[in-house]
Amino acid sequence: MMINFAALEVGKHFYWHIGKLEVHGQVLIVTWIVIAVLVILSSLATRNLKRIPDGLQNFMEYALEFVQDVAKTAIGEREYRPWLPFVGTFFLFILVSNWLGALVPWKLITLPEGELAAPTSDINTTVALALLVSGLYFWAGISKKGLGYFARYVQPTPILLPINILEDFTKPLSLSFRLFGNILADELVVGVLVFLVPVFVPLPMMALGLFAGSIQALIFATLAATYIGEALEGHGEEEHGH
């Protein structure tokens, strides 16, 4: 029943057994490569800091300003600073994962089972990222307002309580499915096109995949920042009240 889409394997994994756990080895390998790329790039860029930046330092400062802008518009000028590393890490990690998955010819490396691909095309990675966002916006709200944070569930009226609670579950669900589905869909489309016409024809789809990958990274970071900003913002009265 499994159709072999040009050696595209969905649902097959290179299992590692750690104690009683089964982990998807191919995802971990690429994740480590992504982390290594990010660490090496940033340490190279900050090794020889100059007042007038050039080359890599210039590029990394541009990236920093970009994520700063994302966090600032979503969270607000006053409170964005402590959350900037978090939002920026999300953006850079997802962007580099998506692009490495699309740009590096992973097919040249054969694994016993499964194949190397973008870590974000595995549902476990995206669910982990989305749950991190959930935990963090709760923490942001509670650390700022204490138990008063939960007052927002009954605002503006208690009738909306079920919907407000439901929202906490749909947020991580939609975050994770959006990222996972988009990246996996890009890989599937390219795989099917390669299976039909191996040369040239898949190229525009690959370019579209790169675009979609960067947009999805931006969306994820923006939404994470928006959720945190939503949890932080008071409804106005509480802050002036005391």
Add this chain to the structure above:
Amino acid sequence: MNPTVAAASVIAASLAVGLASLGPGLGQGNAASRAVEGIARQPEADGKIRGTLLLSLAFMEALTIYGLVVALVLLFANPFAG
């Protein structure tokens, strides 16, 4: 796999993606046309409109992606495969 289950899963998968793309397609067209109107009326708000448009397009696209996820589950991880 039981051939009836296989046939039903393939049809269901194609319907899931096809139907799920109907609504978001209409919605995205609507949003894009309004954004173009907005830019034509106020070219200086170009950047803000584009940012908001991309964000809302991604929200709409997520609905199609849910259909796609269902289709992928039916094709590659079918719980009724037996």
